[in-house]
Amino acid sequence: MFSSSSYERFGGRGRGRGRGRGGKGWRSAAPETPRSKSPPIGPVLTTIHDSELEVDQVSSSLARITGLEDVASYNWLRAKEPTILTPGKPPKWTPTARPTKLAEDNPNGTYYRDPNAAYFPSYPMEPVVRSIFEARPDFNAQEVDVFGCGSTFGNLLRFARNVETEKPFRFLVEVVGETVFFIRRENSPKEVIADVRGYGHRFPEANTTWDADLQSSDTHQRIIRYQLGPLHTIIRFEADGYLAEKVPAKKTSASLPNREVNEDFLMSALAGNTISTHTPKHSDSLKVTRGQESVPQSTVFDLKTRSIKKKNHDTTVSEQIPRLWIRQISFFVLAYHDNGLFRSDEVTVRNLKPDVARWERDNQGDVRKLIGLISRIADVVKATPERKLEVRYRNGLGLELREQVEGVASVLPDDLATRWAGQGHRAESTDVALGNGSVDGAVGLEHDSMEIGVAQDEKIFDDVDDDEYDWDTKEDYTACSMESCNYCGHCSY
Template structure:
């Protein structure tokens, strides 16, 4: 799975803030709000139906442009194109610094805002109140891990906007970095994908899809590794005639909402819609480790964001042979995993409903979810003094 490389962007956004993995003490520091409810997997109510994802649709996408002086998104953008080398390549091991959460790092005031600016740019009449849950691969993936009994420390915030519940990724700081970068998980995609001319200067591609699950309508954002040319039917997006980027921006934002330390979000039109069926996720592995890929983890992640292709690349000491790089269509595998994981997905649905119930009955609608290691899920009031809204007022007023 790709992550955003800081490059020239790092100097202005705190790249020196080295990431330290969260420990119990850090989570206790976070968890200063009053405890509302403890959720244990063994105590979850039974779900009678067999939940599965239905009516999945690509909604919109955007690229973060690598512009350190001001945050800019390109709508709809497009992901990197898979462009493998026909001959063996020996790559240098990963180096550099990468953000864990590119949206928070590039727009810390309202990390969720860009997805709705992008959505309303291409779909100005969208019914935002039709969504029950707005989440991302990180927040929903962590809930799935909790339901599967997988050990993981995590925290995310919750905000209610009318009847829509937002799950908001929360790291220790917006510019937290991936620790101890090594291997070839970054150098490999950089060598085997390209940003096409209409999206040159991009640093990250973010996709938003919608689907129904367990009687709820989800809106889900995730970062994409790239797309396969042979699997797409591209839809070109022409810039609106008579509308320059400045005019578009003024129509889509409220300038007085901007923090003195965060530049207003800028929006440009460019790229093209790439269908969800052409999107891939990738993973590299050293042949000498002989450790099998954890396909359950792969299926969980790709089920959440409904990614059709998985590229698995084996290497020997950084040498990647073309025959050891295999793009696989795993849609059928994900469907089988979904069917075989009925008990897990019932727990997942019940957990989401527990969070919804507590959030809708909360006076403020601002909560947080904490989990330590293999422990219970704790739903708490937001930490003292944290009344941060998920979106600026002009967007909240569209619900």
């Protein structure tokens, strides 16, 4: 058993952040804690409206995802100090054969909107980059055009598609070397979600299983790369699980050489012992432990639960397609329940790869708008003296590109930023002029695309990693109750 403090820190469910599969998000274990106010924000540099986005900047032959590749992965572990295991591995799909009545999701856990920021607020993107260099010490960072998370890219895609939403979003933008980083930003790194309802945590807990050497895992994070049209792109996202029968028999993983993990090894982590730690300079301690193996992206699935009452007019699958197109996930588990009773014949595993490819073909205009939008943001940030800015969306006001206020931490600690900026080279064949609208001559790798979409059940938050949240429109300083987190720009002391 884990201590109550560890339980609260990691969401109280052994699976990381809330996924709202059949509920309304996550309920805070400390309801008396008021929601943090919006962090301060700088003056507007320019505003982008969806009506301004051009669809003819990118040819239709380039407006697609190609060259999908696994890069790295990591699991957040339950430990006394921030600890990741890399490579990581998601839980295995192990469905129950009998009808199962489940209790609703735990109302007493602390469910973070952004677990990566909550677990390591100093530099939420640092574990991602550390994992890449652990997996690929010679990784060519200079050929990466844009680097972000599935949540931020999902927000940009909704804006490009003119999908109306009243919920604002914000993210930081920073150039490191040749790469434009998009960094998700909530009001506070430990921002929580209240009033969880449904079975979005109980169901995966009952139907997926962590391997023996991963029992201390809290969440599995994946890093993939692909070309989004002409843009060399890296995406980080959380995976719900994987299908063991889809793992190739002769090549089951992308293992790192001479890296062994056993139960004693992981127990030492839980006890707070030093195990293959890496304490980066100029940041809080991040323990990086060595994992055994990962699984191919082609085996990963996303999961949602829905009430059986909605089955006849459910649009979950079609609505999930854009989201899973970004993450390049083929398999989708959809589980219907009758007041918490799940029957095996109402739980399906679907291969939606053809549906995702069809969505991509049918929505070329929106894909071109997304590529143009990312390029325009990159143009603006590269023209700023500090090579940093912040983006805020508010309904009816467009996408505001603003100066960053003083005190906001850089995307990476100095040593890691220096390594990223100096490692590798930019080949001429891939040196696309990011943001100038020129994509002539850009080459994409052949790859079958895939897709998916987003529906809601019982007023849920479909996926914490993808949700847009209400922001306090007053530009107050946040009081996140942390000492110098470097996240908000104006910590309380």
